[in-house]
Amino acid sequence: MEKAEVVDMVECPVCGSEIDIGDVELHQVVECPVCGAELEVVSLNPIVLEELPEVEEDWGE
Amino acid sequence: MRIGITYTxxxxxxxxxxxxxxxFGEVFMLHEDDMVFPSxxxxxVVIIRNVGHFKALYLARLFESEGIPVVNPFTVMLEAGDKLLATLRLKDRVPVPDWRAGVSEKASEKAVEELGYPVVLKPVFGSWGRLLAKVNDRDALEAVLEHRKWLRNPLYGIHYVQKFVEKPGRDIRSYVIGGEFVTAIYRYSEHWITNTARGGKAEPCYDEEVRELSLRAWEAFGEGALAIDIFEGSEGLLVNEVNPNMEFKNAARVTGVDIAKKLVEYALEVAKA
Incomplete structure (x- = not known):
């Protein structure tokens, strides 16, 4: 049980906090509940988060 | 039904x-890293949801070339996704802010002289209000044109100038999907750029005139799913621009309208057509 909880926690690459992001999918955008940074799930096994890439010139609607 | 969704x-x-x-069917999530054409x-049907305009545009055409219908179609992406080309579609059907266009710096200066300050210099592509420049005088104009030159992107050499529209601290964003008016919101901001992606606040907008104007703007393109930006000018409503790759989380949240479902239902219609 303890192990599962540990596995669910992942480090925010921006503020370094250990955060619980729940069930996620690859490339999903999540928000760090501590610092508010927008993060992308770049790997699932293990879960790795990266800060969203810089906005590109033609991004948007 | 086999429904593809492309994404970044x-x-x-x-x-x-x-x-x-x-x-409604079997869903295939298609990340841009995993698609190679011919596929x-x-x-x-494929719903295109890539964040970058040009990626979305080319994916639309690539799928169409394989006989797979897409939302939005390539031609809608192309013309609605370019601020100037969209204006050319819209201008005979709906009121738009006064505008001029030219393809050189000198032409841009003349365009601004014709309109009179203040003006807004808009890149023909991009969104979220990026690189929009409100220009109040000649000095500012020269600075913006100089900066654009050094961006080294040929599309910044296409100069689209709008007369600045004084807004009542808000603008309107409406959604029309497949010729059906879906919903609209007011976007409030103290800043002259009111996009919610830049921190503007949203509220539902229930206005018959907005509904009617939005449908006429959509008819300028005649197909697809469009988000439409409307200004409340001193002499009435003006269609500022249209967006073919709509974001809608704020609108869905404040209106309670299931915009995602409307988009999927429209994609199913397109698939059956």
Missing amino acids: ILRREELEIKERAGD NLDLD
Whole structure:
């Protein structure tokens, strides 16, 4: 049980906090509940988060 | 029904679309890293959700070339996704802010002289209010033109100038999908750029005139799913621009309208057409 909880926690690459992001999918955008940074799930096994890439010139609607 | 959804990142919008699409058929999530064309994909329709305009544009055409219908179609992406080309579509059907266009710096200066300050210099592509420049005088104009030159992107050499429209601290964003008016919101901001992606606040907008104007703007393109930006000018409503790759999480939240479902239902219609 303890192990599962540990596995669910992942480090925010921006503020370094250990955060619980729940069930996620690859490339999903999540928000760090501590610092508010927008993060992308770049790997699932293990879960790795990266800060969203810089906005590109033609991004948007 | 086999429904493809292309994407760059999974935002709330893409997750909602995926969930709604799952109610109608088999869903194939297509990340941009995993698609190579010609493809062997056997799909009835593809909903394009890549964040970058040019990626979305080319994916639309690539799928169409394989006989797979897309939302939005290439021609809608092309013309609605370019601020100047969209204006050329819109101008004979709906009121738009006074505008001029030219393809050189000198032409841009003349365009500004014709309109009179203040003006807004708009890149023909891009969104979220990026690189929009409100220009109040000649000095500012020269600075913006100089900066644009050094951006080294030929599209910044296409100069689209709008007369600045004084707004009542808000503008309107409406959604028309497949010729059906879906919903609209007011976007409030103290800044002259009111996009909610830049921190503007949203409220529902229930206005018959907005509904009617939005439908006329959509008819200028005649197909697809469009988000329409409307200004409340001193002499009435003006269609500022249209967006073919709509974001909608704020609008869905404040209006309670299931925009993702509307988009999926429209994609199913397109698949059957």
